[in-house]
Amino acid sequence: MTAADVTAAVDSAREHNLRLLVRGGGHSYLGTSNSRDSLLIWTRRMAGIELHDAFVPAGTNAAPLPAVTVGPGAVWGHVYNAVTTKGARLVQGGSCPTVSVAGLVLGGRGACLAGNRHAPCQNNARSGKSRMDCSYAVASS
Numbered sequence: 001m002t003a004a005d006v007t008a009a010v011d012s013a014r015e016h017n018l019r020l021l022v023r024g025g026g027h028s029y030l031g032t033s034n035s036r037d038s039l040l041i042w043t044r045r046m047a048g049i050e051l052h053d054a055f056v057p058a059g060t061n062a063a064p065l066p067a068v069t070v071g072p073g074a075v076w077g078h079v080y081n082a083v084t085t086k087g088a089r090l091v092q093g094g095s096c097p098t099v100s101v102a103g104l105v106l107g108g109r110g111a112c113l114a115g116n117r118h119a120p121c122q123n124n125a126r127s128g129k130s131r132m133d134c135s136y137a138v139a140s141s
Contacts, residue, residue: 001045001073013039024072024100043073043102049082051089072102 013020016039023033023042033040048071054064068083068091077097083089093101 001041001043006041006043009039009041022072022102024075024102043071043100045073046071047073047075047078047100049074049079051083051087070101073100075100 010020012018019035019038021033021035021038021040023040024044048069050069052067052069055067056062056064066089068079068087068089070079070091075098076094079091079093079101080097083091094103
């Protein structure tokens with residue numbers, strides 16, 4: 001699954017007046033990724049984890065810094081293994097190793113290790129988003 005696939009799914013859901021749901025890693029304790037008459041986007045296969053030694057956010061003159069790009073379907077256990085164990089770096093995310101990045105960002109705000117005072121994706125260097133107008137954008141901050 002790619003960002004273009006997600007964009008096509010959003011467009012199709014709008015065209016057919018379907019409720020759009022997103023599932024990341026596969027579980028939803030509240031059942032928010034299940035509904036009748038809906039279209040489910042399951043991001044599990046969008047699970048890439050890429051370490052960057054010298055990342056510079058687009059459109060900035062910032063000094064290069066180590067960073068990580070994580071797909072929405074990657075589960076935090078795999079992210080922590082890749083980043084901390086193999087990459088000798090730190091990354092902040094969810095506390096449950098079987099919750100995906102999308103699961104935390106879309107529905108599990110309370111699971112963030114920073115507590116409820118901070119949004120899970122606050123201070124992200126880069127965030128790719130499929131927008132409701134069916135285009136895809138990469139935002140850097």
